[in-house]
Amino acid sequence: MMSRRWLATFVSAFILLAAVGGYLLLSRGAGTGAPKVHKVGILCGLSFLADTVVGFKAEMASRGYVDGQSIAYDLKETNFDLGEYRRILKGFVDEKVDLIFVTPTEASMEAKAITKGTGIPVVFTFANIEDTGLVDSVRHPGGNVTGSRYPGPDIAAKRFEIMCELAPDVKRILVPYQRGYPIVPSQLMALQEAVAGTGITLVEAPADSAAELEADLNARAASDDIGFDAILGIAEPLAVTPDGYIVMATFAAEHKMPFGGALISIGEHVSLFGVNPRLSECGKQAALLADRILKGASPDTVPVVSADSYFELNYGVAMELGLTVSEGMLSRADNVIR
Amino acid sequence: MTDSDTTAARTRRSLATTLAAALLGLSVTALLVAGSLEMYFGFQAQQNSIAAQQQAVAENAAGEVKAFFRERVIALKAAASVGSLLTARRDEQLVVLDKVLGLEPAFRQVLLYDARQQEIQRVSRLSKRSLGTLAQFTEDDRAEMLSRARGGETYVGPVRIDDITSEPMVVLAVPVEDAFGDIRGTVAAEMNLKFMWDLVGRLRIGRSGRAYVVNECGDLIASVDIGRVLKGENLAHLPEVDEFVRRGQLVRRNTADTVVGIQGDRVVATHVPLGRPDWAVVVELPIAEAYARVFFGAGLSAGVIVLSSILATMIGLFLAKRITRPIVSLTRAVAKVSAGDLDATIAVESGDEVGQLAAGFNQMIVDLKKTTVSRNALAVEVAERRRAEAGLSKARARLQREVDEKNDFLRVVSHDLGAPLRNVMGMVDSIMRRHSEGLPDGVKDRLVRVRRNAEKEMALIGELLELSRIRTRQGSLQEVDVGELVRGAAEGLTADFEAKDIAFSSPEDWPTIRCERSRIARVFQNLIDNAAKYMDPHEGACIEAGWREDDTHYTFYARDNGPGIAPDEQASLFHVFRRGRHAAAKAEGQGVGLAAVKAVAEVYEGEAWVESGLGQGSTFFFSLAKAKVRCSDTAAGPTKPPTA
Numbered sequence: 001m002m003s004r005r006w007l008a009t010f011v012s013a014f015i016l017l018a019a020v021g022g023y024l025l026l027s028r029g030a031g032t033g034a035p036k037v038h039k040v041g042i043l044c045g046l047s048f049l050a051d052t053v054v055g056f057k058a059e060m061a062s063r064g065y066v067d068g069q070s071i072a073y074d075l076k077e078t079n080f081d082l083g084e085y086r087r088i089l090k091g092f093v094d095e096k097v098d099l100i101f102v103t104p105t106e107a108s109m110e111a112k113a114i115t116k117g118t119g120i121p122v123v124f125t126f127a128n129i130e131d132t133g134l135v136d137s138v139r140h141p142g143g144n145v146t147g148s149r150y151p152g153p154d155i156a157a158k159r160f161e162i163m164c165e166l167a168p169d170v171k172r173i174l175v176p177y178q179r180g181y182p183i184v185p186s187q188l189m190a191l192q193e194a195v196a197g198t199g200i201t202l203v204e205a206p207a208d209s210a211a212e213l214e215a216d217l218n219a220r221a222a223s224d225d226i227g228f229d230a231i232l233g234i235a236e237p238l239a240v241t242p243d244g245y246i247v248m249a250t251f252a253a254e255h256k257m258p259f260g261g262a263l264i265s266i267g268e269h270v271s272l273f274g275v276n277p278r279l280s281e282c283g284k285q286a287a288l289l290a291d292r293i294l295k296g297a298s299p300d301t302v303p304v305v306s307a308d309s310y311f312e313l314n315y316g317v318a319m320e321l322g323l324t325v326s327e328g329m330l331s332r333a334d335n336v337i338r
Numbered sequence: 339m340t341d342s343d344t345t346a347a348r349t350r351r352s353l354a355t356t357l358a359a360a361l362l363g364l365s366v367t368a369l370l371v372a373g374s375l376e377m378y379f380g381f382q383a384q385q386n387s388i389a390a391q392q393q394a395v396a397e398n399a400a401g402e403v404k405a406f407f408r409e410r411v412i413a414l415k416a417a418a419s420v421g422s423l424l425t426a427r428r429d430e431q432l433v434v435l436d437k438v439l440g441l442e443p444a445f446r447q448v449l450l451y452d453a454r455q456q457e458i459q460r461v462s463r464l465s466k467r468s469l470g471t472l473a474q475f476t477e478d479d480r481a482e483m484l485s486r487a488r489g490g491e492t493y494v495g496p497v498r499i500d501d502i503t504s505e506p507m508v509v510l511a512v513p514v515e516d517a518f519g520d521i522r523g524t525v526a527a528e529m530n531l532k533f534m535w536d537l538v539g540r541l542r543i544g545r546s547g548r549a550y551v552v553n554e555c556g557d558l559i560a561s562v563d564i565g566r567v568l569k570g571e572n573l574a575h576l577p578e579v580d581e582f583v584r585r586g587q588l589v590r591r592n593t594a595d596t597v598v599g600i601q602g603d604r605v606v607a608t609h610v611p612l613g614r615p616d617w618a619v620v621v622e623l624p625i626a627e628a629y630a631r632v633f634f635g636a637g638l639s640a641g642v643i644v645l646s647s648i649l650a651t652m653i654g655l656f657l658a659k660r661i662t663r664p665i666v667s668l669t670r671a672v673a674k675v676s677a678g679d680l681d682a683t684i685a686v687e688s689g690d691e692v693g694q695l696a697a698g699f700n701q702m703i704v705d706l707k708k709t710t711v712s713r714n715a716l717a718v719e720v721a722e723r724r725r726a727e728a729g730l731s732k733a734r735a736r737l738q739r740e741v742d743e744k745n746d747f748l749r750v751v752s753h754d755l756g757a758p759l760r761n762v763m764g765m766v767d768s769i770m771r772r773h774s775e776g777l778p779d780g781v782k783d784r785l786v787r788v789r790r791n792a793e794k795e796m797a798l799i800g801e802l803l804e805l806s807r808i809r810t811r812q813g814s815l816q817e818v819d820v821g822e823l824v825r826g827a828a829e830g831l832t833a834d835f836e837a838k839d840i841a842f843s844s845p846e847d848w849p850t851i852r853c854e855r856s857r858i859a860r861v862f863q864n865l866i867d868n869a870a871k872y873m874d875p876h877e878g879a880c881i882e883a884g885w886r887e888d889d890t891h892y893t894f895y896a897r898d899n900g901p902g903i904a905p906d907e908q909a910s911l912f913h914v915f916r917r918g919r920h921a922a923a924k925a926e927g928q929g930v931g932l933a934a935v936k937a938v939a940e941v942y943e944g945e946a947w948v949e950s951g952l953g954q955g956s957t958f959f960f961s962l963a964k965a966k967v968r969c970s971d972t973a974a975g976p977t978k979p980p981t982a
Contacts, residue, residue: 138503138568139570151503157465157468194466288565289565292565297565301569302565303569305564305568308443309463326429328432329436331436331441332436
């Protein structure tokens with residue numbers, strides 16, 4: 001009787017110990033508990049920048065963040081509405097999200113202002129850091145903001161050079177822009193520097209809206225001298241939002257003049273060329289920084305990265321305009337649309 | 339719990355604990371030694387394996403980086419090898435440079451220098467107003483670049499950080515040769531190293547390892563963590579990077595030592611210098627992964643040791659309990675037996691020594707029980723004997739009292755009867771003396787018979803007084819030659835012997851004993867007198883006196899060849915007033931003599947008895963204990979008694 005009781009006790013204890021040991025061994029790689037679910041608020045302030053969000057999520061997924069399991073996105077989309085920007089961002093702060101991913105420049109500036117003192121990190125993309133005060137410097141952003149910068153001034157000058165190369169006969173270039181938009185001056189300054197000594201004149205066309213721009217263009221067209229030979233878009237709302245872009249593209253097409261800028265097309269409306277960072281790549285770059293911050297890095301120690309420009313050329317438009325595109329230009333273009 | 343239970347429990351606990359501890363200690367020691375040796379040798383083997391594996395991984399990573407670099411150099415050399423590049427038209431030169439720029443995203447600028455070291459063409463992804471990191475080029479840098487290229491080398495400039503993007507850039511330059519192989523110019527490119535980041539990021543170093551590239555100063559120029567690259571971190575403080583910075587050459591190791599890694603954790607690190615450019619690829623594997631198998635083995639060994647220890651503990655306890663249980667049972671049984679419970683037994687559960695001990699104990703209990711039963715019976719018997727002895731003692735005392743009373747009675751009667759008898763005899767004598775003349779003959783005859791009867795009664799009373807005194811009044815003791823007494827008695831009966839023609843014989847040698855002379859003499863006299871008195875006259879009548887001895891007694895006898903005594907009368911012969919029928923018919927007697935013999939013998943712790951049969955003569959014996967009659971020296975007795 002005693003032996004049986006001992007045997008039963010021994011077997012039970014051994015099975016229990018083996019089970020505990022096995023569980024511990026098997027659970028070695030399984031982590032110590034449920035993973036934290038990171039709450040990320042996303043504000044896409046311009047509808048055409050939606051691909052930045054796609055790229056951001058894709059890169060985050062490749063880095064192990066599973067939507068709905070280890071990360072929860074709160075995506076808010078609007079189209080250049082500062083009031084809406086503030087409301088959405090205030091909502092993120094109230095929700096105490098772990099990180100805010102924001103685009104473009106204006107939304108990023110609002111995010112920085114609204115999150116000040118909250119400790120909520122902000123990662124921007126497609127935003128100018130020149131003349132905006134978003135960061136202290138590329139290497140040392142400072143504060144709670146870092147991100148993927150939009151190379152505004154440099155790319156503006158590059159667009160001008162491409163325009164000159166594609167349309168060497170152009171002497172007056174219209175540059176429409178949103179009046180008072182903060183990042184415009186730096187781009188205009190870069191353009192002025194590029195223009196210097198070329199004999200080309202920049203014709204600035206500030207407007208508060210696409211309608212005003214359209215009216216301005218129509219007024220210029222109605223005059224004896226239209227006053228410009230080409231339209232060059234810069235990184236500002238009129239050139240990248242559908243209303244403004246369509247006004248410019250339509251006008252250029254109607255008047256058979258080159259139109260180039262940031263975007264190669266919006267819908268069926270096209271331009272001669274577009275030089276802009278690829279949106280999805282910008283989102284991916286921002287995701288790299290967000291990953292590091294979610295893993296514990298302080299945003300002020302995460303340097304700002306720079307997006308690479310992407311040169312697209314519409315060869316068909318060039319042909320329609322009777323322009324000669326050099327073989328070198330075709331080789332240099334990242335994408336040629338025939 | 340009783341004291342015995344407590345003691346038993348303490349004993350069991352002590353033995354069980356000791357045995358369990360011994361088993362556990364032995365098991366754990368053996369396991370620890372075996373586990374330690376296994377872990378040590380496993381660690382050595384694993385360390386060599388890790389070092390070799392790490393080296394291979396690092397070299398593979400270095401090969402990837404070299405290949406990346408080589409492909410860009412090849413692209414640049416392809417541009418340089420386009421025929422008559424330097425003498426081609428400007429637009430043709432631009433096409434070539436644009437194609438290189440378009441084909442290779444890592445190139446931010448491509449430049450063409452002529453034989454006079456003058457820049458003659460430049461294509462750029464930047465605006466023309468920006469020179470990128472070329473703006474940081476000094477004349478000396480430029481001169482060295484062109485000099486190297488003119489010398490036929492591939493030039494790789496120092497890593498420079500772009501002012502705007504903080505991205506690391508490097509300038510490559512290759513010579514431009516003509517159809518004769520003569521160097522006519524240089525093609526250079528500003529290469530953005532961030533395109534190497536993706537390559538480095540794709541390198542898989544184990545499960546959680548990482549690779550990064552540092553330049554000759556230890557500056558981080560490629561890493562999956564681009565933030566740290568953009569910050570321009572210098573990693574020379576890391577031991578592995580420091581070794582590269584100081585030695586700059588490949589070091590193969592056989593051990594996988596752990597150092598601090600780029601993330602501040604402990605890693606197994608290896609670096610492989612690229613040669614040209616003067617960079618190194620560093621690979622790090624966190625110690626947890628590098629030594630995962632060692633840790634797993636150690637953990638497994640530890641687990642096995644723990645489990646085995648638990649197992650050994652349980653087995654030890656089990657065995658200890660099993661071994662000590664019969665001992666505890668034995669202890670309890672001993673306690674029970676000590677308390678008198680002989681039904682206590684131990685269950686024999688095994689055939690080993692302990693089992694044999696239990697069986698032996700059980701057998702001992704059975705034997706003890708038997709012994710105890712015998713002892714109890716003996717005790718009962720002793721008790722019964724003691725009771726009997728007590729009864730006997732009481733009876734003896736009562737008998738003694740009765741004997742004493744009888745003796746007192748005899749003494750009183752003898753004394754009280756003696757006086758009137760003496761008066762009777764005196765008055766008879768007086769009558770006979772004064773009046774015998776006047777008395778008729780019938781009266782005188784009657785007076786004579788009165789006188790004679792009175793004398794007989796006085797003699798009887800005298801015998802009885804003597805008989806009572808034998809037991810109550812001891813005479814003086816003296817050393818006596820028994821033969822002298824025998825011969826004295828025989829001489830007193832000489833007339834009787836002659837009257838019946840009886841031959842008397844006795845040995846010459848007799849023992850000398852210490853006794854009451856007169857009483858022993860009276861004994862012999864009674865026996866010889868009886869033999870003569872009851873002897874029928876016949877031819878060959880004889881009386882023999884003799885003696886013998888054994889270890890404890892002297893035995894004396896008187897033998898005759900007279901008529902003998904019937905067996906049924908022999909037992910009562912030694913009682914007072916008892917006489918045989920034949921004796922009473924043949925001779926007068928008081929029936930006191932043999933009683934006196936017996937009384938004397940008993941005083942000397944001896945006996946008196948007779949051996950006889952009708953027509954066979956009689957032999958009367960009496961014995962005296964030597965202890966009672968031993969003389970003070972050794973002069974007692976002859977050396978050899980006569981044959982009885």
